[in-house]
Amino acid sequence: MIAWDSRFFRKSSLYWPLQDVAARFEGALEWPAVEAVDAALSEAAGVHFRPQPPRPRRRRRRRPVDPSSLYDARIHVEGWVPTRPSNWHDFMNALVWATFPAGKRALHARQHRTVAARLGDAPKALPDRRTREQDGLAMLDEGSLLLLAVEGRVSAITAALEARDTSAVQNEMAEGSALALVFGHALYESLLPEERRSIWAMVALLPCPGPLPTERRACIRLADARLAELITTPGTFSQPETFRSLPLDERVLCGGSVLRREPGGEFFG
Template sequence: MRRRFVAPARGDQTAAGFAHPLFGDLSVHRDLIDSPEWPDIDTLNARLPLPDRCFVAQDEALAADGLHYELRVARGRIATRPCNWHDLFNALVWARYPVLKAALNARQCLHIARNGTQRRDSAQQALTQFDESGVIVRVRDAALIQAWDRHDWSTFFQGQAEHWRRGDLAIAAVVGHALMEQALLPERRLVGKCLVVLGEMPEESVARIVAAIRAGEALQDPGGLRPLPLAGIPGWHPRQEAAFYAQADYFRPLREGRVYPPPLC
């Protein structure tokens, strides 16, 4: 039986832990995650203003409206549990990428209108996986992901380390708030669920993903998300020798028949 993830206490975290590249997008609001006290709902709304939504405390009074979480978000209210890492990171991602998060919510609501609240189709699963663990990867040349297509991890990371250092291969955005929560345990080796864009600038890459989500061009099936063992990215883990990349329980071989979509242009 799979154990439910339990995040560490706020007091157990240090500012040094949030220096990891995974948290780079949150640097402007670093004090909300590394200060001793939890921010309350009023603080979140003051510090992370959104144009047409606000954060509301998730409690019994809120649940009394009977709305599905996504439908409530579409009406402008993002249910947020107090003193909760998962929901705090969700709020921070909303603040950093509000248009992207709104696009994910709109697609979820479209499928809920079609399927009801009791059944989830493959597109909803893909949308949720990306929302929870998503990473946008930017590449300057599609040939650089051929090793990724094969799960040839040593070549993709070690063999192309210079391309990672130069930014020919790069993380354009970390979207997954559950991924951030799990990163609170530094020994945990994380896997992002990725969409890939052929381009130069992070902002343009995010905008391309937003357009693809809105059009139903991406996130129609979980199989379209590429797994990325984040500890393999040059500089993201202290152990990156050949034996590290040979650990098949983390750097998993390609499943027979698995084919990934090409990068979005």
């Protein structure tokens, strides 16, 4: 397990969307307790973070499923996120919640509706396999990259993604026609090791009127709003086989950033 490091977000420029919320823990000498995470992030996230309840012991006879005890129900119905202490995966999830609250809220609301619809009125057990829609939403939650794109360049960017033409997408970002923001908390976790394996991230293309903002907080708010809108559009993210990807690489995703440096410090920290 990777040890706690309060300056983790300064080790890669891909952490830039989390910069503001991650900085609230900078200087902490040890893992912040779940209660401390909640105190620091709940207002921005719009949900609370509470310790994950212990899993019940397995029984030979399967009891009927209590829909209210499921992960997405805790979030959508009760307003709190089950969180494991001293756990990078769950800590990154909390940071993403505080950065993209509208997108995360829409995502878990849809996941909850999808699971509830499959369980029906008399749930006996969770289905053995997820639907393709559930697979797609899980990929979005864990391993996605948001790509803001000026509407007039969406066709060209889509064609480049289809062709896996990374350089063409890089050129669009350098020209200010697109901007990449990591969303999936598993991707943020994957940036922690000093030596990282090569990863390709699922792309959620978010068309928007141009020009793109040059201030990072405005870009984050725009991406969050556009993502939430796309998630609530019926049929989206239901066909994972159609998803396209880009490498999780600072040289590709940050080299041509149109964001300006802000007063008081470096943009990437």
